[in-house]
Amino acid sequence: xxxxxxxxxxxxxxxxxxxxxxxxxxxxxxxxxxxxxxxxxxxxxxxxxxxxxxxxxxxxxxxxxxxxxxxxxxxxxxxxxxxxxxxxxxxxxxxxxxxxxxxxxxxxxxxxxxxxxxxxxxxxxxxxxxxxxxxxxxxxxxxxxxxxxxxxxxxxxxxxxxxxxxxxxxxxxxxxxxxxxxxxxxxxxxxxxxxxxxxxxxxxxxxxxxxxxxxxxxxxxxxxxxxxxxxxxxxxxxxxxxxxxxxxxxxxxxxxxxxxxxxxxxxxxxxxxxxxxxxx
Numbered sequence: 585x586x587x588x589x590x591x592x593x594x595x596x597x598x599x600x601x602x603x604x605x606x607x608x609x610x611x612x613x614x615x616x617x618x619x620x621x622x623x624x625x626x627x628x629x630x631x632x633x634x635x636x637x638x639x640x641x642x643x644x645x646x647x648x649x650x651x652x653x654x655x656x657x658x659x660x661x662x663x664x665x666x667x668x669x670x671x672x673x674x675x676x677x678x679x680x681x682x683x684x685x686x687x688x689x690x691x692x693x694x695x696x697x698x699x700x701x702x703x704x705x706x707x708x709x710x711x712x713x714x715x716x717x718x719x720x721x722x723x724x725x726x727x728x729x730x731x732x733x734x735x736x737x738x739x740x741x742x743x744x745x746x747x748x749x750x751x752x753x754x755x756x757x758x759x760x761x762x763x764x765x766x767x768x769x770x771x772x773x774x775x776x777x778x779x780x781x782x783x784x785x786x787x788x789x790x791x792x793x794x795x796x797x798x799x800x801x802x803x804x805x806x807x808x809x810x811x812x813x814x815x816x817x818x819x820x821x822x823x824x825x826x827x828x829x830x831x832x833x834x835x836x837x838x839x840x841x842x843x844x845x846x847x848x849x850x851x852x853x854x855x856x857x858x859x860x861x862x863x864x
Contacts, residue, residue, distance in 0.1 A: 596666070596667075596719060596724045597664060597665070597666050597710045597713075597714060597719065597724070597727070598664070598665050598666075598667070598714070599662075599663070599664050599665075599710075599711050599714045599715070600661075600662070600663045600664075600665065601660070601661075601662050602625075602657050602660065602661045602662075602663065603657075603660055604657055604658065604659050604660050604661075605656070605657060605658075606656075606657045606661070607654065607655070607656050607657070608654070608655040608657075609652075609653070609654050609655075610647050610651065610652060610653045611652045615649055615669055616649065616667045616668065616669050617646070617647065617648055617649055617667070617668055617669065617750075617751065618646070618647040618665060618666065618667050619644060619645075619646055619665070619666040620639070620644060620645050620646075620647065620655075620663060620664075620665050621644045621663065621664040621665070621666075621699060621707055622639050622640065622641055622642070622643050622644065622645075622661065622662075622663060622699075623641070623642075623662040623663065623664060623699075623707065623711075624641050624660075624661060624662040625641060625657060625658075625659045625660055625661025625662060625663075626638065626639075626640060626641065626657075626658040626659045626661075627639040627640075627655050627656065627657050627658065627661060628655070628656045628658060629645075629653055629654060629655040629656070630653065630654045631651065631652075631653050631694050632651060632652055632653070632694075633652065635694055637696075639655070639696055642698060642699050642704075643696045643697065643698055643699060644696060644697050644698075644699055645696045645697075646747055646748060646750070648750025648751060648754075649669075649750070650750065651750065664707050664710060664711060666728075666731075668728075692746065692749045692753075693746070695746065695747070697739065697743060697747050700738060700739075701738070702734060702738065703734050703738065706730065706731065706734055710727060713727075758779070758789060758793055759793050759794070761778075761779055762775065762779065762790070762794075765778045765779070766802075766805070770802070771802075772786075772787070772798045772799060772802070775798065786798070803843075806828055806839070807839075807843040807844075809827075809828055810824065810828065810836075810839065810840065810843070810848075810851075811844075811851075811855070813827070813828075814848065814851055814852045814855055815852075815855035815856070815859060821833060821836060821848055824836065824848075836848055
């Protein structure tokens with residue numbers, strides 16, 4: 585985020601006391617998300633060139649990577665700003681993954697959130713750490729986790745879904761692209777190419793969104809398809825081998841023993857018995 589003093593953005597909590605009439609800008613070229621906590625002061629802002637609103641004392645705003653925003657400080661202001669380029673912990677990731685189904689039912693409208701208890705006390709403590717130069721990478725990681733625990737515990741899912749919409753939407757877009765383009769015989773390299781990403785970037789982003797490696801996910805999806813074809817269709821083993829990209833019957837047999845603890849023949853018998861029991 586740029587201001588009149590050309591202050592460099594940070595990757596941890598930063599505390600600022602700005603004079604009145606200071607102008608802060610965040611453009612869409614900055615590869616960083618920002619959480620801005622207004623502890624004191626009145627601020628007017630223009631979001632993405634069209635939304636003109638105010639950020640009052642005791643309110644916070646979230647600016648995603650793709651957002652551009654200009655903030656004009658009408659009075660002296662005290663701001664705590666958190667800049668981050670990605671989600672750091674499983675706690676953060678699971679928070680956003682859990683909100684995806686809710687977000688799909690909402691119409692996005694950019695808005696702020698109030699800083700409520702115990703968020704206000706948490707923020708005061710961060711200022712204390714900053715003032716006394718107590719922050720290091722380990723403390724920051726712990727405090728970031730604590731921040732998202734407070735979000736989950738004291739803000740509703742609907743509030744968080746709307747507030748963090750840009751991050752969740754990005755995750756949903758990636759997930760939908762993977763699901764839309766995945767084929768039964770597709771390999772990791774092909775999926776990364778379809779998503780227009782390098783293999784390394786794709787692997788990192790995939791694990792962040794799906795919670796497991798792409799290789800593990802592909803094998804799990806293949807196991808679901810094997811089970812489906814053996815239980816509800818009259819596909820021969822050769823057809824299953826061809827449909828799901830197995831190299832040979834030996835490969836299919838090894839796969840079934842690894843995932844199901846039995847051969848394809850025994851698995852088919854077991855599934856048919858289970859199906860007959862459900863009918864009766």
